[in-house]
Amino acid sequence: MNILVCIKRVPDIAGSVTLDATGTRIDDSGLGHTKSSHEECAVELAIQTAAATGGTVTVLTVGPAEAVEQLRAAVAVGANDGILVEAADPSVFAPEDIAQIIGDVIRDRAEAGQTFDLVLTGDDAADTGDFQVGIRLAYDLEYPVLTNIQTIRAVDGDVGGGGEGGATGSGAVGAADGGSGGVADGGAGVIEARGIGPAGTEVFTLALPAVIAVQEGGVDPRYPSITGRMKAKKAPIAEYDAPEPGTGSPRIRLELPEVRQSSVTILGEGPDAAPALVDVLEEIGVMRP
Amino acid sequence: MTLVFVETDTSGEVTLTSAEAVTFARKNPQLLPDGGATTSREGAAPPSGSTEGVVIGLLSDSAVNELGRLGVSVIHHLEHPDLADYSAAAWAQAIVDITPESGTLMASGTPRGMELMAHAAVRTGQRMAANVIACDDDGLLRQVFGGTAFERLRLDGDLHVITIAGHACTPEETDPTDPEVFDYDLDVAEADLTTRVRRTEAEAADDASGLTSARAVVGAGRGVGSENGFGEVLELVDHLGGALGVSRVVTGLGWRPHAEQVGQTGSRISPDVYIACGISGAIQHMAGIEGAKTLIAINTDEEATMVQRADYAIIGDLHEVIAAVNEEIVRRRG
Ligand SMILES: Cc1cc2nc3c(=O)[nH]c(=O)nc-3n(C[C@H](O)[C@H](O)[C@H](O)COP(=O)(O)OP(=O)(O)OC[C@H]3O[C@@H](n4cnc5c(N)ncnc54)[C@H](O)[C@@H]3O)c2cc1C
Ligand SMILES: Nc1ncnc2c1ncn2[C@@H]1O[C@H](COP(=O)(O)O)[C@@H](O)[C@H]1O
Secondary structure, three states: OOEEEEOOOEEOOOOOOOEOOOOOOEOOOOOOEEOOHHHHHHHHHHHHHHHHHOOOEEEEEEEOHHHHHHHHHHHHOOOOEEEEEEOOOHHHOOHHHHHHHHHHHHHHHHHOOOOOOEEEEEOOOOOOOOOOHHHHHHHHHOOOEEEEEOEEEEEOOOOOOOOOOOOOOOOOOOOOOOOOOOOOOOOOOEEEEEEEEOOEEEEEEEEOOEEEEEOOOOOOOOOOOHHHHHHHHHOOEEEEEOOOOOOOOOEEEEEOOOOOOOOOEEEEEHHHHHHHHHHHHHHHOOOOO | OEEEEOOEOOOOOEOHHHHHHHHHHHHOHHHOOOOOOOOOOOOOOOOOOOEEEEEEOOOOHHHHHHHHHOOEEEEEEEOOHHHOOOOHHHHHHHHHHOOOOOEEEEEEOOHHHHHHHHHHHHHHOOOEEEEEEEEEOOEEEEEEHHHOEEEEEOOOOOEEEEEEOOOOOOOOOOOOOOOEEEEOOOOOOHHHHOOOOOEEEOOOOOOOHHHHHOOEEEEEOHHHOOOOOOHHHHHHHHHHOOEEEEOHHHHHOOOOOHHHEEOOOOEOOOOOEEEEEOOOOOHHHHOOOOOOOEEEEEEOOOOOHHHHHOOEEEEOOHHHHHHHHHHHHHHHHO
8 A cells, every 4th residue: 555644844942932033933943843743653554554564655745945844754664765845935835735735745746657655634724733634635636635533554344334333353455556557546545443432432443545634642653763764864765845725824923922921939949848748738728638 | 585504413502612613603794795595595585694504414502492592593594314314415515595685504513513514605606714702793713723823814605605613702692592393394305315324433422522511621631742642631530529620632532532632623621720731832722721710831942832821830841749648638637
């Protein structure tokens, strides 16, 4: 099963931030960059699923040239190749633009013979938190879509009928050949996906191709190996240029929260401060007699 | 008109976050570009500025009354055998079927709310704004960058599709109305059912009642270090006869169940004291503890937001500090 994972380069924020001169972006000049933990889990799920089915993992990003760093980081943990859609400042795009751009690239790769049976995204990007690129992409590709998924596995058989039904067995789906040059359609396998719903773990079975948006928590992303790092340096990265924004971001500006004056009483440092804390608890009256 | 997707729990009661969203809708009549009738309803258009609710599945009488007290004038109740199992596409289409051409469609920023509004936005050809916290003449304000910044934005189009960040406002009752309840005959497309839930594996019920009613809550975050690091924290909970609350990092890593999560996508608590151990104080966590009367932080980082926002703080390793606190409590009890 060939899997595409969409990842986004975002500033690594710890603590407070400042805005750049335009007031529409975070000043990330002094910050490191990363991708969201949802996307890290999506990459991990893709690697495990591709390994189980004898397929490949491709990572894609729409971002500045530097975002190749995030693509190579994914290759270092096991992805096969990357696609960089270069856009100097992705914040000018609306989520619908990003979905459209990714959809167009997927169709273009299909024409070039590279098809994907499954497309993974995060539920939401760590910077914009729009919660919609995966869903919009699915509609653009006319694929079904699940969100909030924590684990996936390829299963044998068809998607099954009613409530109790569904695919069974834990065998791997044979390596999908992606059909005849077009975007994979039908016969590409079945995925069982799980996520946490209001009443417990919800289980879905879905015929591919499909889009799945991942929520962190189901798997532990692995660390890169030495050989992985070596491979990452040489990994093939296909490059595209992003078009001009179609819809364009609805953003007017960013605003920062007011800095509140602290009125904290520091009771002390380390275990020596314990009696002072117990005094406070006694005063509040929450100590069990 | 603002149409709010109202989530109900397994007994058909309105969830807290949905009550918040309804309140937000009612108190922000400027949300609407224009009033308008729901497309499938006969009769006069509802007054501009009215709030209507849409409920899928179980709707109890007490939920109807509660929505009335929250200011909802009309409840659209959608029930269909094919909607019994959740399927985002099918539920979203059912909502879209009764959504007016102009106005605002909203839900709370829960996983379901996010997903349904995104589907509905695509199906109505509209933009969507997630995690909105305020709305005024200058547009909408929403959380971005994990809550470290806000985005001011303006949606175009006649229909605005938004989600409200959890606990961004408090449910408030108004002059009670007697909401009209409309039931519908729906058509559910087979294609929209491929993504339905095939089965639910119920876990220990996601019951947060102990947490929301406790007078003392001990909060634990990433600083605890691992799944096995909760020993001292749980002992302190026991000494106080209180409850454990955790950050999303802790539930996300699978260290503790979601029922214990405090914050925007977890419980909102109002204990007499909240002792936050190894929690940085992200806005989404703070959203759940605004109601705490006294806030105590135990953290290695004096600069952490949680320390700065606390009434009292101890700077240090939480394991060492809490172990000493437990000892002191035992000593004083004699
Ligand atoms: C849409 C959305 C919804 C969210 N909803 C929620 C929610 O409902 N609830 C929630 O909690 N979060 C939520 N979050 C996540 C939130 O943004 C933060 O990521 C999260 O709250 C951070 O958890 P934390 O404080 O445990 O971890 P961190 O931010 O990593 O902080 C760990 C803290 O522990 C301290 N520490 C480390 N070691 C020790 C030690 N040995 N002793 C003492 N202190 C130590 C550190 O100094 C630091 O302050 C949400 C995010 C988004 C985008
Ligand atoms: N610029 C981008 N490049 C690649 N993937 C993206 C980009 N923006 C969003 N995504 C994907 O879509 C998911 C949801 O993003 P959003 O709707 O912006 O919150 C993210 O977790 C990514 O997987």
